[in-house]
Amino acid sequence: MKKFEKWQGCGNDFVIIDSRVDDEIDDVQKISQICDRHFGVGADGVIYVLPSKIADVRMRIFNADGSEAEMCGNGIRCFTKFLLDGKAKKKLKVETGAGILTVKIIGENVTVDMGEPILSAKKIPVAGYGEEKVIGEEIEVDGKIFKMTCVSMGNPHCVVFVDDAEKIELEKIGPRFEVHEKFPKHTNTEFVQVVGKNILRMRVWERGSGITLACGTGACATAVAANLNNLAEKSVEVKLDGGSLKIDWQNDNHIYMTGAAEKVFSGQFDF
Numbered sequence: 359m360k361k362f363e364k365w366q367g368c369g370n371d372f373v374i375i376d377s378r379v380d381d382e383i384d385d386v387q388k389i390s391q392i393c394d395r396h397f398g399v400g401a402d403g404v405i406y407v408l409p410s411k412i413a414d415v416r417m418r419i420f421n422a423d424g425s426e427a428e429m430c431g432n433g434i435r436c437f438t439k440f441l442l443d444g445k446a447k448k449k450l451k452v453e454t455g456a457g458i459l460t461v462k463i464i465g466e467n468v469t470v471d472m473g474e475p476i477l478s479a480k481k482i483p484v485a486g487y488g489e490e491k492v493i494g495e496e497i498e499v500d501g502k503i504f505k506m507t508c509v510s511m512g513n514p515h516c517v518v519f520v521d522d523a524e525k526i527e528l529e530k531i532g533p534r535f536e537v538h539e540k541f542p543k544h545t546n547t548e549f550v551q552v553v554g555k556n557i558l559r560m561r562v563w564e565r566g567s568g569i570t571l572a573c574g575t576g577a578c579a580t581a582v583a584a585n586l587n588n589l590a591e592k593s594v595e596v597k598l599d600g601g602s603l604k605i606d607w608q609n610d611n612h613i614y615m616t617g618a619a620e621k622v623f624s625g626q627f628d629f
């Protein structure tokens with residue numbers, strides 16, 4: 359029987375499975391069953407701890423529908439504490455779909471060097487803009503025009519600034535953005551209200567998982583988008599439904615994300 363731990367970062371919750379020895383992942387059906395909140399453990403995603411030839415360890419993350427994501431900001435903080443809690447070692451290099459990232463425990467929190475944001479439309483990917491940046495471009499969704507700024511943090515994000523984030527009908531509009539024809543790999547979508555030069559309020563519809571209480575890569579994409587639109591400074595606090603993250607876009611063009619991660623319980627699968 360396989361063991362697992364349940365973790366959360368800002369209310370974005372994950373089942374973590376240590377597969378460093380067998381180097382195996384489960385199939386799509388099993389992963390979606392694990393994430394199911396009625397028939398399974400319940401989580402926004404499943405994270406596998408795997409061996410790596412090029413870093414200390416490798417992380418793979420799957421959404422609740424069983425699809426694989428390249429990266430996961432809240433997940434990698436949970437992953438870091440899962441491996442380092444109670445250990446003398448405070449730093450790791452982690453192989454992810456967004457390259458090798460350095461993670462560090464600082465006090466109770468975890469800081470992740472999330473690498474550089476990707477802004478070329480082709481690389482995000484967003485269709486119809488070639489290699490250009492997509493900043494404040496119009497997109498029609500559900501018969502309405504929105505202005506989007508697109509950023510990849512390894513995984514694709516579409517950031518939309520709104521006057522009142524609480525008024526957005528996420529469950530209605532989110533799925534329409536997710537599979538819009540402009541996004542060949544589908545997209546995560548963030549609806550963001552500028553509270554101040556250093557404070558942003560964000561709500562998210564995640565590709566493959568739907569409404570979640572927080573999205574770490576989304577918070578990074580949001581900070582970048584806000585700065586590119588001259589709406590905020592490069593160091594901001596992003597307020598999510600499940601907590602806050604500190605995002606710093608530093609002079610080396612790397613984005614540093616700091617926030618909490620907590621173990622909820624451990625168990626073993628009977629199914």
Ligand code: ZDP
Nearest residue numbers: 427430431432513573574575
């Ligand atoms: O890119 C995707 O398909 C996301 N749903 C992956 C998960 C992202 C996450 N919420 C984060 O914090 O970055 C875990």
